[in-house]
Amino acid sequence: MKKTIALAAVTSMLIFTACSKSSDSSDTTTTANATEESADDAAASEDATATEETDNVASADNTVLEITLKGGDDMKYDQTTLKATAGQTIKLTLVHSGKLPKASMGHNFVLLKNGVNETDFATKALAAKDTDYIPASAAGDIIAHTDLVGGGESSTIEFTAPARGAYTYICTFPGHSAMMKGKLLVQ
Ligand SMILES: [Cu+2]
Structure with missing residues (x-):
């Protein structure tokens, strides 16, 4: 004691x-x-x-929320659900974890505003090869997007998490959005 x-x-x-x-x-x-x-x-x-x-x-x-999202030669994101808090700064890095070049297996991360039809958007993106499949005509549909990257490359962006809700993100490289899409859940 x-x-x-x-x-x-x-x-x-x-x-x-x-x-x-x-x-x-x-x-x-x-x-x-x-x-x-x-x-x-x-x-x-x-x-x-x-x-x-x-x-x-x-x-x-x-707090800055740091997210690393990967996309590979299998045409998939490694995460299909991301979470954030409204108003929070998000620092997102898209990493292409594969080996194929940008021209044949390019990936990006495009976060769409609520109410945007992802299929319609992807169709517009098809025609936007010159701007890495980011359609200037639908710029108002986008909250944030990374650059298009090929195997071994990455692209980092910073943006503010939007208001509470569920937001769709897709890869707009031709034919990818059916496989490469997910939801950002903002609370
Ligand atoms: Cu892709």
Whole structure:
């Protein structure tokens, strides 16, 4: 029993020493947590809950969501469901994990606005070979898109997650959208 108390005392001393020696962010976090706990003890649970909710919202808005989506020579995306929070910055990298060139097995990621018919859009894209199958006439249908990439290449884009909902993404290389499509679920 005495040993335990002694150990606890030593530990406290160590923590105290560490805190007083440096003022980096991890120590600040520790202090903040301790304060929240004492608030809980003082039966100020409502206030504590409110604080936590505010913190969650703030962190969701500030966090950049990094997504790596792969497409291979098998004409498939490795993920057909992606998730994000409305308003969040999404940094998406499309990686062509295959070996075939862009001309025969090109891939892109095109995120469509709600209500856009993906088949109609893909048909317009067919005629847009000169612009890597991104049809200028339907630019208003697109939330974001990557470049068209071939085997071993990648393309990174940043965009803001749209309002809550389910959004379709496709590859607009001719014949690919039937196989290469998925949903971005925004909450
Ligand atoms: Cu493709």
